Amino acid sequence: MQKKIKLTNSYESKHSSKREKDLFYSLCDKNPNQIKTKDFKNALLKSGLKSNDNRLYDLFQKLDSLGDEIYFKDFIKIISSSELLVEKALRGELALPDFSDFSKSVDEMYDDVIKNKSGELASYIPPLAKVDPNQFGISIVTIDGQIYQRGDCKVDFSLQSMCKPFNYCFALEKFGLELVHKHVGQEPSGRQFNDLTLLTRSLVGKSNKKLTRIPFNPMINAGAIMTAGLINSDDTYEKRLNFVKKQYGKLIGWSANSKFDSKFPRFNKDVAREENFTGYNNLAIGYLLMATGNLPGKKNKLKKDLNTNKNEFDFYIEPTVVDALKLYFSICSLEMTATEVAMAAATLANNGVCPVSQSRVLNQKTVRDCLPILQSSGMYDASGAFFQEVGLPAKSGVGGGVFLVVPQLMGICIFSPRLDEQGNSVRGIEIAKRITSKYLVHIFDGAMTNADRVDPRIPISKWRANSCGEAIWAASIGDIRTLERLASEQKDLSIGNSDMRTPLHLAAAEGQLKVVQFLLEQGVKPVPDRWGGYGYFDAKNNNHK
Ligand code: GLU
Numbered sequence: 001m002q003k004k005i006k007l008t009n010s011y012e013s014k015h016s017s018k019r020e021k022d023l024f025y026s027l028c029d030k031n032p033n034q035i036k037t038k039d040f041k042n043a044l045l046k047s048g049l050k051s052n053d054n055r056l057y058d059l060f061q062k063l064d065s066l067g068d069e070i071y072f073k074d075f076i077k078i079i080s081s082s083e084l085l086v087e088k089a090l091r092g093e094l095a096l097p098d099f100s101d102f103s104k105s106v107d108e109m110y111d112d113v114i115k116n117k118s119g120e121l122a123s124y125i126p127p128l129a130k131v132d133p134n135q136f137g138i139s140i141v142t143i144d145g146q147i148y149q150r151g152d153c154k155v156d157f158s159l160q161s162m163c164k165p166f167n168y169c170f171a172l173e174k175f176g177l178e179l180v181h182k183h184v185g186q187e188p189s190g191r192q193f194n195d196l197t198l199l200t201r202s203l204v205g206k207s208n209k210k211l212t213r214i215p216f217n218p219m220i221n222a223g224a225i226m227t228a229g230l231i232n233s234d235d236t237y238e239k240r241l242n243f244v245k246k247q248y249g250k251l252i253g254w255s256a257n258s259k260f261d262s263k264f265p266r267f268n269k270d271v272a273r274e275e276n277f278t279g280y281n282n283l284a285i286g287y288l289l290m291a292t293g294n295l296p297g298k299k300n301k302l303k304k305d306l307n308t309n310k311n312e313f314d315f316y317i318e319p320t321v322v323d324a325l326k327l328y329f330s331i332c333s334l335e336m337t338a339t340e341v342a343m344a345a346a347t348l349a350n351n352g353v354c355p356v357s358q359s360r361v362l363n364q365k366t367v368r369d370c371l372p373i374l375q376s377s378g379m380y381d382a383s384g385a386f387f388q389e390v391g392l393p394a395k396s397g398v399g400g401g402v403f404l405v406v407p408q409l410m411g412i413c414i415f416s417p418r419l420d421e422q423g424n425s426v427r428g429i430e431i432a433k434r435i436t437s438k439y440l441v442h443i444f445d446g447a448m449t450n451a452d453r454v455d456p457r458i459p460i461s462k463w464r465a466n467s468c469g470e471a472i473w474a475a476s477i478g479d480i481r482t483l484e485r486l487a488s489e490q491k492d493l494s495i496g497n498s499d500m501r502t503p504l505h506l507a508a509a510e511g512q513l514k515v516v517q518f519l520l521e522q523g524v525k526p527v528p529d530r531w532g533g534y535g536y537f538d539a540k541n542n543n544h545k
Pocket of ligand 1: 399423
């Protein structure tokens with residue numbers, strides 16, 4: 001028996017608007033009074049939203065409790081808890097309007113790139129050296145919470161250096177840009193990620209020239225150990241690590257009663273231990289940061305507790321250095337899935353608001369301050385070349401993950417543990433390059449549109465209509481300049497509208513002789529319109545000689 005939600009007539013008339021009716025009719029098949037529950041569900045899922053999305057959980061529960069058909073009065077009640085999201089999904093107005101096409105393209109990239117087996121696993125610690133090298137997952141989360149997943153995107157992997165931008169954000173949130181950058185720079189280092197060289201900077205005041213040395217930026221080890229050292233430095237290690245885990249939890253939309261896939265970040269003690277056993281270079285960096293006055297020492301505070309009376313010499317190990325390294329190693333050893341990391345990246349893409357929880361996790365300013373550093377220094381020694389080609393802020397780690405941020409659109413995470421010489425995931429880089437070569441998402445793409453690449457933010461039909469509409473309009477009024485621009489952008493000037501009327505038809509019909517000449521010079525061939533007519537007849541009919 002069908003369960004029906006009871007609604008009074010007054011509810012219906014008071015609350016139902018034209019918008020809701022339009023949405024309802026958009027789902028109607030033959031009978032205008034009812035829609036199929038299955039069609040409604042499919043339309044939502046096809047848009048890229050998930051049934052365990054917290055914002056839609058109640059809605060899907062209600063749909064499951066209903067029968068095969070839904071009447072209008074039930075429909076408005078069901079969608080009331082998430083009406084705007086449902087409306088955007090059904091109207092094709094989510095961040096990626098052609099989600100199915102987009103997914104198909106990324107599927108093709110996946111199927112191609114999976115053949116690439118080059119690269120080596122990170123081998124400096126056993127837990128990373130023994131992961132399955134064939135793993136490959138891609139996850140993409142848009143700022144509206146549409147989710148694309150393929151392959152091993154629910155497998156836990158070690159965050160490693162992917163934690164660095166987030167540590168930086170947490171430090172920025174606490175201390176602000178100016179103070180954080182008294183301890184760490186914003187400059188590309190031009191050196192390996194674990195290099196001990198520091199940036200020499202002269203302090204303000206020309207008369208009193210004082211030099212200071214700080215890590216080049218927060219994405220290399222020295223800078224990341226520094227920012228880890230800044231996070232809640234007065235708290236115990238346990239509290240600090242827990243704070244960081246909680247922040248990650250917020251970035252990925254985790255909450256105790258969330259239905260969504262994300263879990264509370266996992267800490268892999270074995271990885272942290274191995275980092276500690278082998279991380280002599282990082283230990284050296286820790287003391288270097290101490291020696292240069294970047295990490296505030298505790299020696300003076302602790303002096304009274306040191307046993308100076310005993311005969312033997314008590315070797316003093318600076319706790320600040322130990323604390324900073326212990327926290328840094330631990331955060332590198334957190335594990336997440338590609339979907340969780342893509343969600344964190346989507347939170348960055350969404351100016352600090354997590355797409356599925358809709359909670360602000362980071363200030364807008366923090367995100368804006370972080371992304372340029374990723375752009376210049378996020379991809380180890382390949383950062384410059386990567387940004388030039390892919391044009392997106394990104395961060396990789398030796399655990400095989402790489403995430404990319406497409407501001408105001410989506411976060412992407414690729415996990416595949418074989419690394420290239422620079423320490424970046426081979427397949428991760430390959431997918432990133434293919435995404436930019438197919439889609440207009442390079443930050444500097446603005447003026448460089450061409451016919452082969454599409455803007456994923458615009459429905460394909462509109463994209464086509466826009467350029468053909470503009471050419472037709474320009475041809476009809478004799479605007480050669482616009483046509484020249486479109487030609488230089490490699491737009492196809494022979495595309496017609498729904499009646500197959502092309503720019504050549506319109507130019508001929510309006511007597512725009514120069515435009516006709518221009519189009520023919522461009523190689524545009526006269527084609528018949530829907531009624532079999534050529535531009536030549538248009539010109540003749542309108543008495544244009
Ligand atoms: N835990 C690693 C280290 O500090 C990070 C390696 C990486 O992903 O760059 O050496």
